[in-house]
Amino acid sequence: MSSEGKGERFKLSRRSFLKASGVTGITVFATSLIKPKNLFKFPQKAKTVDNEGVITEKWINSSCLNCPARCATSIRVVNGKAVRIKGNPFSKVSEGEICPRGHIGLQVLYDPARITSPMKRTNPEKGRESDPHWEKISWEEALNEVSNKLQDIRNSGNPEQTVVFSGLNSRSDEDLIGRFVSAYGTPNLITGDSLEDESERVGRWLADGNYSHIA
Numbered sequence: 001m002s003s004e005g006k007g008e009r010f011k012l013s014r015r016s017f018l019k020a021s022g023v024t025g026i027t028v029f030a031t032s033l034i035k036p037k038n039l040f041k042f043p044q045k046a047k048t049v050d051n052e053g054v055i056t057e058k059w060i061n062s063s064c065l066n067c068p069a070r071c072a073t074s075i076r077v078v079n080g081k082a083v084r085i086k087g088n089p090f091s092k093v094s095e096g097e098i099c100p101r102g103h104i105g106l107q108v109l110y111d112p113a114r115i116t117s118p119m120k121r122t123n124p125e126k127g128r129e130s131d132p133h134w135e136k137i138s139w140e141e142a143l144n145e146v147s148n149k150l151q152d153i154r155n156s157g158n159p160e161q162t163v164v165f166s167g168l169n170s171r172s173d174e175d176l177i178g179r180f181v182s183a184y185g186t187p188n189l190i191t192g193d194s195l196e197d198e199s200e201r202v203g204r205w206l207a208d209g210n211y212s213h214i215a
């Protein structure tokens, strides 16, 4: 990762300071501290590139979920298809940088083996040697089945019997999942990002009460 330009937006020369404070006062000085220099301008509008037709291009801001750091990203989407991932220069945390793993997010997205719909286990027999016989089902069917089951367990008066497993999510999704299990009435939320990751979170929770990543 290049460190060139790192922290640039927080640098202010003596001359700039005098100029800013002398001409327009302390308000402008404060603004100059937080405004990034040389911002990369993302094209936001559709553009015509040739006579074949209109190519719609846009950049969508997101965050990388290839590790718990969750760096801020911007995704170039052409005709509805993501074609490039780069760091979001507006991020005050990652400052427009992402690691090589962040760039290969497209390979994860277009992996032919990626699971893209809910899967239902159809073999009631469980065990290491038993094929679960996973079958694709629609989102509507999955949501109905899960919500009915959740309702039954809650109505039985034992919501703690529900265990929720969750993978690596965005911070807002994690917050949502945490609130959901809390409202539902079960303390049994287990994240499966990775084992060492869970230890890190629990360690921090025990140390300062924050159940989150140190990063």
Ligand code: SF4
Pocket: 064, 065, 066, 067, 068, 069, 070, 071, 097, 098, 099, 100, 101, 102, 103
């Ligand atoms: S860009 Fe790299 S460091 Fe940042 S979240 Fe993705 S994998 Fe992690």
